[in-house]
Amino acid sequence: MYPRQFDYVAPGSLEEAFAALGDDSKVMAGGMSLIPLMKMRLFSPAVIVDIARIPGLATIEDGGDHISIGALVTHGETASSDAVGANASALAAAASLTGDVQVRNRGTTCGALAHADVAADQPAGALACGAVMVAQSASGTREIPASEFFVDSLTSALNADEILTSIRLPKTGAGEGSAYDKLGRRGGHSDYAVAGAAAWVKKSNGSIEAARVALTGVGTKPTLASGVADALVGTDGSDAAVAAATEHALEGVTVLEDLYGSEEYKSHLAKVYVSRAIKQALASI
Amino acid sequence: MATTSALGGSVRRREDPALIQGLGQFVDDVSPVGTTHVAFARSPFAHAKINSIDTSAARAADGVVAVYTHEDVAHLGDLLAQVKVAKGRPLLAHGKVKHVGEAVAMVVAESTYQAKDAADLIDIDYEPLKAVIDLKESAADTSLVHDDLESNVLLAWEAGPWGDEEGIAATKQTIADAKARDDTVSVSVEAVNQRLMPVAIEPRSVVAEWQAGYGRFVIHSSSQIPHALMGAVKTTFGLDATHVQVIAPEVGGGFGVKLNIYNDEILVAFAAKALGRPVKWTETRRESTGSSTHGRGWVGTATITGTKDGEILGYELDAIADMGAYEQNLTVAIPFLGLFVGSGQYKFSTHWKVTCVFTNKMTTDACRGAGRPEAAYYLERAIDAFSREVGVDPVEVRKKNFIEKFDEAVVSPIGFAMDTGDYSTNLDKLVEVSNYEALKAERDAARAEGRYVGIGISSYCEVCGFAPTALSELGFSWSTYGLPAGFYGTGLVRVNPDASVTVITGTGPSGQGHQTAWAQLVSDRLGIPVEKIRVIHGDTGEAPMGIGTFGSRSVAVDGSATYDAAERVAAKAKDIAAHLLEASAEDIELDAEGASVAGSPESSVEWGEIAAAAYLPHRLGESEIEGGLESHVIFDPPNATWPFGSHLAMVEVDPDTGNVDILRYFTVDDCGNQINPMIVAGQVHGGVTHGIGQAMLEEVVYDEDGNLLTGSLLDYPIPTAGDVPFYELNSTVTPTNINSIGAKGIGEAGTIGTAQTIVNAVVDALDPLGVKHIDMPLRPKRVWAAIQE
Numbered sequence A: 001m002y003p004r005q006f007d008y009v010a011p012g013s014l015e016e017a018f019a020a021l022g023d024d025s026k027v028m029a030g031g032m033s034l035i036p037l038m039k040m041r042l043f044s045p046a047v048i049v050d051i052a053r054i055p056g057l058a059t060i061e062d063g064g065d066h067i068s069i070g071a072l073v074t075h076g077e078t079a080s081s082d083a084v085g086a087n088a089s090a091l092a093a094a095a096s097l098t099g100d101v102q103v104r105n106r107g108t109t110c111g112a113l114a115h116a117d118v119a120a121d122q123p124a125g126a127l128a129c130g131a132v133m134v135a136q137s138a139s140g141t142r143e144i145p146a147s148e149f150f151v152d153s154l155t156s157a158l159n160a161d162e163i164l165t166s167i168r169l170p171k172t173g174a175g176e177g178s179a180y181d182k183l184g185r186r187g188g189h190s191d192y193a194v195a196g197a198a199a200w201v202k203k204s205n206g207s208i209e210a211a212r213v214a215l216t217g218v219g220t221k222p223t224l225a226s227g228v229a230d231a232l233v234g235t236d237g238s239d240a241a242v243a244a245a246t247e248h249a250l251e252g253v254t255v256l257e258d259l260y261g262s263e264e265y266k267s268h269l270a271k272v273y274v275s276r277a278i279k280q281a282l283a284s285i
Numbered sequence B: 001m002a003t004t005s006a007l008g009g010s011v012r013r014r015e016d017p018a019l020i021q022g023l024g025q026f027v028d029d030v031s032p033v034g035t036t037h038v039a040f041a042r043s044p045f046a047h048a049k050i051n052s053i054d055t056s057a058a059r060a061a062d063g064v065v066a067v068y069t070h071e072d073v074a075h076l077g078d079l080l081a082q083v084k085v086a087k088g089r090p091l092l093a094h095g096k097v098k099h100v101g102e103a104v105a106m107v108v109a110e111s112t113y114q115a116k117d118a119a120d121l122i123d124i125d126y127e128p129l130k131a132v133i134d135l136k137e138s139a140a141d142t143s144l145v146h147d148d149l150e151s152n153v154l155l156a157w158e159a160g161p162w163g164d165e166e167g168i169a170a171t172k173q174t175i176a177d178a179k180a181r182d183d184t185v186s187v188s189v190e191a192v193n194q195r196l197m198p199v200a201i202e203p204r205s206v207v208a209e210w211q212a213g214y215g216r217f218v219i220h221s222s223s224q225i226p227h228a229l230m231g232a233v234k235t236t237f238g239l240d241a242t243h244v245q246v247i248a249p250e251v252g253g254g255f256g257v258k259l260n261i262y263n264d265e266i267l268v269a270f271a272a273k274a275l276g277r278p279v280k281w282t283e284t285r286r287e288s289t290g291s292s293t294h295g296r297g298w299v300g301t302a303t304i305t306g307t308k309d310g311e312i313l314g315y316e317l318d319a320i321a322d323m324g325a326y327e328q329n330l331t332v333a334i335p336f337l338g339l340f341v342g343s344g345q346y347k348f349s350t351h352w353k354v355t356c357v358f359t360n361k362m363t364t365d366a367c368r369g370a371g372r373p374e375a376a377y378y379l380e381r382a383i384d385a386f387s388r389e390v391g392v393d394p395v396e397v398r399k400k401n402f403i404e405k406f407d408e409a410v411v412s413p414i415g416f417a418m419d420t421g422d423y424s425t426n427l428d429k430l431v432e433v434s435n436y437e438a439l440k441a442e443r444d445a446a447r448a449e450g451r452y453v454g455i456g457i458s459s460y461c462e463v464c465g466f467a468p469t470a471l472s473e474l475g476f477s478w479s480t481y482g483l484p485a486g487f488y489g490t491g492l493v494r495v496n497p498d499a500s501v502t503v504i505t506g507t508g509p510s511g512q513g514h515q516t517a518w519a520q521l522v523s524d525r526l527g528i529p530v531e532k533i534r535v536i537h538g539d540t541g542e543a544p545m546g547i548g549t550f551g552s553r554s555v556a557v558d559g560s561a562t563y564d565a566a567e568r569v570a571a572k573a574k575d576i577a578a579h580l581l582e583a584s585a586e587d588i589e590l591d592a593e594g595a596s597v598a599g600s601p602e603s604s605v606e607w608g609e610i611a612a613a614a615y616l617p618h619r620l621g622e623s624e625i626e627g628g629l630e631s632h633v634i635f636d637p638p639n640a641t642w643p644f645g646s647h648l649a650m651v652e653v654d655p656d657t658g659n660v661d662i663l664r665y666f667t668v669d670d671c672g673n674q675i676n677p678m679i680v681a682g683q684v685h686g687g688v689t690h691g692i693g694q695a696m697l698e699e700v701v702y703d704e705d706g707n708l709l710t711g712s713l714l715d716y717p718i719p720t721a722g723d724v725p726f727y728e729l730n731s732t733v734t735p736t737n738i739n740s741i742g743a744k745g746i747g748e749a750g751t752i753g754t755a756q757t758i759v760n761a762v763v764d765a766l767d768p769l770g771v772k773h774i775d776m777p778l779r780p781k782r783v784w785a786a787i788q789e
Ligand SMILES: Cc1cc2nc3c(=O)[nH]c(=O)nc-3n(C[C@H](O)[C@H](O)[C@H](O)COP(=O)(O)OP(=O)(O)OC[C@H]3O[C@@H](n4cnc5c(N)ncnc54)[C@H](O)[C@@H]3O)c2cc1C
Pocket: A026, A027, A028, A029, A030, A031, A032, A033, A034, A035, A071, A097, A098, A099, A100, A103, A106, A107, A108, A109, A110, A111, A112, A113, A114, A115, A117, A119, A120, A121, A122, A158, A162, A163, A164, A165, A190, A191, A192, A193
């Protein structure tokens, strides 16, 4: 498959990158989603700004009360990082279930988030873990909460001139845990999510003090299921409480039918995975 | 001094070091100086009238050498198709397009990028027409695919027994009588055997050079049938065989998609001749999804009638098969290949009818198994449903109804003579190696815990290595391409002057390991080690005749020919050695070093001396031995081969999601003698994986307007190694008596045995919920929906 003609820029610094970005440009990180879309000619930007050579973006850092994942950190690195595993295990699990080995070695966590595919895994993890997206451009830095980042199918809150340079994840405190689970398009965990859910819960004195639950695969975008979280808070996290909270999973979600499931089926799956993710998160505390 | 027997050894595939290092030569690696590149403008509509085509912008675009539409190639006629009954494919769309992806215009440019960009500039004004998509609607002729034909129906294949009208009437009566009895039950399964894409990792590719000085084509094509392509080119352009050389170098998988003659191959040759420059086209993956042949695509009802103790009295299949929009190589013959094994390995009366219809979709043709997986699927699903209904174990039902062991040809109820078979022993072995009774206990224990675990069994009998030549009357030959009507195998074995060996054979492999297996066959006869033997295949400049590689035919037909040729070369080598050693030829034994006299190893001569003598005949004195050391055998087997086997799957279904996990997978395949058990295992691995692909994942989907919804591998999942379980492979050995090596085919067996095994297992798992059938692919959504009902 052959893309239309485009210019290719490989800047050595963020400043050079910002200068190269314009209305008809695209940032390229791992290229795992961008290149196929260009080859199918579904997407034909005039300029590709390859950020792979920019120093300082490929690390996972400890920021005291948070950890940060740089723009060039791959799915594989996110999945196997002790720091991510300890502080955002839902995101680590989502990264480990993204694509295959080759994709995990090239694709980046930030790229998967910026790409904002309706069926991607890591957006759910980022939402549940309370990530903050750090977007930089020539005019400065914006911090965008994950809950405001996923706007629509393949549309994030980033502007055309912005680079998602890192994401920040709050560190896990006592009584907190998170998890991600999905049904993949090839069955089991394989491939994009037909439906997937991530959950973060905080328990103290036997009851749930706070929770965040996120859904992917079923609707027009990865999204927080706030109704579920609200219903969980204050309960003891028993199976009955989880089942009752799960009933709120689809509030505000427009479920879309596709080759992998009818509306009815995907609505059902959303609840199954919300319930599984919550139970796994509780069990991990 | 015994010959080193190379047969039956798991010799490592000699082709792999080049392939796994990326050093193999594929068609796209061939780029003669000055090569131009092709892109096609293809139809986005399933059925539309073409009001106008404006190519002016494309012609003016950078790097464009030529743009062609129908008028430019009309003089070449339609694409030739071996078995054509109603409508062939125009080389470029003529007035109307009949499926998404149909080629409308062809751009030749200096680079592929320029060709693609220019193809995007071709402005085609379409007027959409109603598309015929549903098979039952097509059969009812509510709307026509081709308005110059009277019907969408091409023909119906009917048998039991084949070719015997009175016999068919009698069979129908027998089954009607059985149904009328009080002590019988009839069980029907209505099932879809869905359309598949035979996905080869290497997309199709063709490079044509016209050597104007010699009036000769050299064409490289990623083809399973290079000789048929040579024939099609020579017929289309009015040349003889010496003026068309077709070479299929390394071919990265075929699975039936390259068992065809394509318009792109003819068009690339046309452009090369017209432009006087080499022309190349390599399909993109997206192009391949809509413009290379598909396979399967049946809907049908299978019915078993039998007694309550499991004796089957009759089997009926009534199905419709989707041919797509145009006929290509064997399109309409594919269901007929299924008919051969319509009654499988069983003795009951069988009435089998498959109606072939046009639709506004890509042409169907062979897809690994080609007709036989469909036949086995309906038969074995119906037997499973019957076993369940009468409450008799599926193993027992099968054994009760198998044809008994036979060493001499037996005619099956569908009407074909089968070579050899021993079905009960094979199924008994499956029961033993899988520890069937223990698995059932495990399943029952899981069920008691509320889990949904199931076991599926199926047996199959297939037909492959198509022969004898008498069958060519049914169209199985390359006669339409101007080649002799017959499915012979060819093998030439030549010991060279330095005692290396060249083998030339008529196959066109796409990864089956002929370099290794053929060398083993020759080494077995000559004693010369495998490393010294070079095997040439897929080249019409070398082999005068070749049928190609498909239908699991190569070892049984061309392999046998090669083995027999090696035997004759061995006899001549012994004559030469006898002359040099002044001994009697009967006393000569061959080995890796050369020849020696039995019982007196000190009296010996090396291969180098034998070979030199063959090429310097003065050394042979007055022996009357002619110079040269080679033999060319043309082998016409008296019958096809009829392999068989039994598979077992154990699965678990997650009732909350419908997800299916395959816990265990056992096979016991019988392909007669195995030349190289490691290659056999590889073929079974691939075959079973392909079957799991059909059972679980794969499906070509067109919507009601004929839009292709599965236009990339993103939407057409094929199983990878990570998606399939560990396979527990076993075999029985029932040699064929129709060739000298006793080998039957194995390339498709795994696929033919698998899909129904998986579906039977999933239905068994959901038996407590009363589920009777789920259509493939068993994506979780379907399984879950069946559970809800
Ligand atoms: C075979 C295969 C299987 C896959 N399976 C899965 C799966 O199971 N689950 C899943 O979730 N995904 C899957 N994917 C998708 C893939 O993992 C991600 O979408 C991809 O890796 C995104 O990261 P990237 O670095 O490759 O981004 P790119 O492809 O380089 O970019 C993707 C998009 O994000 C933008 N972008 C990337 N980085 C930045 C940045 N730092 N700042 C601003 N914009 C940016 C680009 O402009 C582009 O629009 C699969 C992909 C393939 C090829």
